[in-house]
Amino acid sequence: MADASTEAAIVQQIRSDYQYGFSDAEDYVFKSGKGLTRELIMEISRIKQEPEWMLEIRLKAFEVFKSKPMPTWGADLSGIDFDDIHYYVRPSEKAETDWDDVPEYIKNTFDRLGIPEAERKFLAGVSAQYESEVVYHSIREDLEKLGVIFLDMDGALRQFPEIVRQYFGTVIPMADNKFAALNTAVWSGGSFIYVPEGVKVDIPLQAYFRINAQSMGQFERTLIITAPGSFVHYIEGCTAPVYSKDSLHAAVVELIALEGSKIRYTTIQNWSNNVYNLVTKRAKAFRNAAVEWIDGNLGSKITMKYPAIFLMEEGARGEVLSIAFAGKGQHQDAGAKMVHLAPHTSSTVLSKSISKDGGRASYRGLVKVLPKAEKIRSNVRCDALILDPESRSDTYPTMDIGNQDVHIGHEATVSKVGDEQVFYLMSRGLSEDDAITMIVNGFFEPFTKELPLEYAVELNRLIKLEMEGSVG
Amino acid sequence: MSDPLLKIENLHVAVEGKQILRGLNLVVRPGEIHAIMGPNGSGKSTLSNALMGHPNYQVTDGAVTYKGQEIQEWPADERARQGIFLAFQYPTAIPGVSLGNFLLAAVRNVRGAANVKPLEFRKELMACMKDLGIRQDFAGRYVNEGFSGGEKKRVEILQMAMLKPSLAILDETDSGLDIDALRIVAEGVNRQVTPEMGVLVITHYQRLLDYIKPHFVHVLVAGRIVQSGGPELALELEARGYDELLRTHGADAAPVVAGA
Ligand SMILES: Nc1ncnc2c1ncn2[C@@H]1O[C@H](COP(=O)(O)OP(=O)(O)O)[C@@H](O)[C@H]1O
Numbered sequence: 043m044a045d046a047s048t049e050a051a052i053v054q055q056i057r058s059d060y061q062y063g064f065s066d067a068e069d070y071v072f073k074s075g076k077g078l079t080r081e082l083i084m085e086i087s088r089i090k091q092e093p094e095w096m097l098e099i100r101l102k103a104f105e106v107f108k109s110k111p112m113p114t115w116g117a118d119l120s121g122i123d124f125d126d127i128h129y130y131v132r133p134s135e136k137a138e139t140d141w142d143d144v145p146e147y148i149k150n151t152f153d154r155l156g157i158p159e160a161e162r163k164f165l166a167g168v169s170a171q172y173e174s175e176v177v178y179h180s181i182r183e184d185l186e187k188l189g190v191i192f193l194d195m196d197g198a199l200r201q202f203p204e205i206v207r208q209y210f211g212t213v214i215p216m217a218d219n220k221f222a223a224l225n226t227a228v229w230s231g232g233s234f235i236y237v238p239e240g241v242k243v244d245i246p247l248q249a250y251f252r253i254n255a256q257s258m259g260q261f262e263r264t265l266i267i268t269a270p271g272s273f274v275h276y277i278e279g280c281t282a283p284v285y286s287k288d289s290l291h292a293a294v295v296e297l298i299a300l301e302g303s304k305i306r307y308t309t310i311q312n313w314s315n316n317v318y319n320l321v322t323k324r325a326k327a328f329r330n331a332a333v334e335w336i337d338g339n340l341g342s343k344i345t346m347k348y349p350a351i352f353l354m355e356e357g358a359r360g361e362v363l364s365i366a367f368a369g370k371g372q373h374q375d376a377g378a379k380m381v382h383l384a385p386h387t388s389s390t391v392l393s394k395s396i397s398k399d400g401g402r403a404s405y406r407g408l409v410k411v412l413p414k415a416e417k418i419r420s421n422v423r424c425d426a427l428i429l430d431p432e433s434r435s436d437t438y439p440t441m442d443i444g445n446q447d448v449h450i451g452h453e454a455t456v457s458k459v460g461d462e463q464v465f466y467l468m469s470r471g472l473s474e475d476d477a478i479t480m481i482v483n484g485f486f487e488p489f490t491k492e493l494p495l496e497y498a499v500e501l502n503r504l505i506k507l508e509m510e511g512s513v514g
Numbered sequence: 515m516s517d518p519l520l521k522i523e524n525l526h527v528a529v530e531g532k533q534i535l536r537g538l539n540l541v542v543r544p545g546e547i548h549a550i551m552g553p554n555g556s557g558k559s560t561l562s563n564a565l566m567g568h569p570n571y572q573v574t575d576g577a578v579t580y581k582g583q584e585i586q587e588w589p590a591d592e593r594a595r596q597g598i599f600l601a602f603q604y605p606t607a608i609p610g611v612s613l614g615n616f617l618l619a620a621v622r623n624v625r626g627a628a629n630v631k632p633l634e635f636r637k638e639l640m641a642c643m644k645d646l647g648i649r650q651d652f653a654g655r656y657v658n659e660g661f662s663g664g665e666k667k668r669v670e671i672l673q674m675a676m677l678k679p680s681l682a683i684l685d686e687t688d689s690g691l692d693i694d695a696l697r698i699v700a701e702g703v704n705r706q707v708t709p710e711m712g713v714l715v716i717t718h719y720q721r722l723l724d725y726i727k728p729h730f731v732h733v734l735v736a737g738r739i740v741q742s743g744g745p746e747l748a749l750e751l752e753a754r755g756y757d758e759l760l761r762t763h764g765a766d767a768a769p770v771v772a773g774a
């Protein structure tokens with residue numbers, strides 16, 4: 043076993059490689075002790091002054107959580123100790139709408155992460171969550187006037203309890219899986235978005251999630267509803283400090299795209315390598331609606347995430363475009379689920395993964411077609427790039443096709459960086475490292491080109507850091 | 515006589531344990547254009563790859579001196595930065611990497627990042643593309659991906675124009691080009707040739723040499739230069755074919771001194 047001093051040295055080393063690994067001193071309004079009890083759930087609900095029905099949902103979900111065994115079909119979760127986690131940390135009393143009112147040390151953190159600057163430059167609204175609570179949110183005035191709602195989930199529950207009650211848990215029932223149940227029991231923070239009929243939000247709304255404390259559990263809950271004919275692009279980013287103890291991030295994200303509307307949901311996840319990231323994301327797309335999950339998975343210790351789209355009515359379209367980068371000590375178990383419930387629906391999945399320095403990337407996917415869903419189209423493609431012999435990639439595709447009159451394609455490739463490609467680039471003056479990084483960036487290009495320019499630049503920079511982080 | 519730009523002495527190269535070049539000698543001085551002709555499989559591309567520093571091509575004997583320095587230990591990127599350029603016979607595709615970004619990275623590495631201003635780079639690139647009859651939208655296309663044979667060759671010469679090498683090796687740049695494209699590409703090369711520069715034109719056929727006029731012509735057979743002469747040698751070869759040379763110099767003809 044590593045003694046304390048070498049462990050500290052290792053943490054120090056990781057900190058210096060991962061530039062978001064800094065942490066703040068804790069100065070919280072409320073921080074629960076470790077472990078989860080019925081009393082704590084009641085306490086959270088009381089602090090939040092929630093309606094009784096929400097507390098009932100929470101307590102019921104807690105029972106479901108306890109009754110469900112730890113899933114063993116995917117990544118190794120045996121390292122999670124549910125008794126060694128802080129489930130609720132309240133950094134400040136409320137979500138501010140003016141940066142000046144956010145506590146100074148939190149503001150500094152988000153400044154370092156470039157959040158207010160990004161808001162000024164290219165966002166229509168921002169939400170910033172620190173530990174369990176959203177500490178700041180804002181939306182462009184003209185959008186607010188058009189009736190667009192962009193709030194933290196707690197704020198939405200206070201201001202629009204009927205809408206929340208109508209949709210909460212309708213896409214992802216609490217019993218869906220152990221971590222969805224856990225989230226439903228202790229959820230806090232997250233975003234609530236409602237876009238009224240016909241309104242197209244022209245530039246993205248962004249939420250940023252930051253874990254600061256050690257052994258922290260973050261359980262945000264997000265719900266997005268687009269009314270007929272509307273459009274929104276929501277982007278989320280996340281980071282955490284580096285500690286020797288693990289943290290848990292178990293979010294639930296529910297999307298509802300009503301007739302003819304479109305939701306694009308982009309994630310650039312860059313957790314530190316001590317975070318278990320176990321997220322349930324699911325969307326329902328109704329008649330002629332479209333949902334796109336653009337999912338970038340960097341960092342974390344283990345990620346298990348399979349964004350799903352239920353194609354509920356004719357003409358609905360779903361797309362998952364995801365990348366995963368599994369470095370040393372990481373397992374990215376990611377994928378997509380497409381469920382065709384109606385005729386003439388279509389789905390596309392493009393998943394690209396890179397594994398390196400012993401990292402492991404798995405694609406786990408499901409395409410399900412109900413018997414009545416004729417004339418559907420589905421196309422799944424997974425490309426894996428393995429950078430060294432120590433690393434690993436697997437695909438676990440499942441097809442459950444209940445109708446014969448369908449168009450379904452599935453293709454999976456596994457490749458290595460080609461010697462001839464590296465030589466070609468080196469013959470034009472690029473160093474070997476730069477050549478490999480360029481090939482990797484090119485491999486991710488079908489993903490990167492879907493991002494707003496600022497994020498594409500940032501992603502390429504993160505990939506470069508990941509590539510460098512391993513040298514030596 | 516000026517100092518040699520490139521001096522190849524008794525070069526032996528093996529690929530995957532198979533000896534391909536077996537004692538090749540060649541001197542290129544600044545301002546000279548040398549043509550290397552030879553039948554398929556004689557080792558022309560092996561010579562190109564070895565000169566560019568491909569790690570799979572092992573120099574088992576002999577030496578290559580460039581601008582007075584032994585370059586055996588230089589990796590390919592160092593050779594590129596020192597002014598050696600290879601126009602590949604079969605350029606490799608780099609999916610997802612746009613030609614423009616790739617060339618910017620290449621030019622920055624070769625000229626030094628501080629010497630390359632993005633706007634000027636762009637202007638220069640557009641001008642070079644125009645000269646070579648390459649449509650502007652190619653800057654946004656992925657490197658060699660889905661390019662026709664002729665487009666790949668033009669783009670190789672485009673890279674040469676941007677990198678401005680001291681020693682250019684053109685490996686069968688003429689193959690896959692129709693006659694109009696051949697003329698455009700050859701003119702492109704001729705425009706770039708300076709009195710300080712050396713060029714190795716590797717070709718199977720004589721026709722490229724109607725456009726790029728060599729000072730010297732060498733015939734490579736079975737890993738050795740078996741005959742050297744002036745431009746007239748290319749015409750002779752065209753008339754005669756390689757058969758006779760293969761009979762007298764081919765791998766089966768002369769006893770090969772193993773490993774020598
Ligand atoms: N990468 C390689 N692996 C195995 N054999 C090779 C490789 N490159 C060249 N060779 C062999 O070396 C010989 C010379 O090939 P090459 O140099 O490509 O000839 P040329 O360009 O004159 O047609 C051929 O027999 C070819 O099969």
Ligand SMILES: [Mg+2]
Nearest residue numbers: 558559603686
């Ligand atoms: Mg050849």
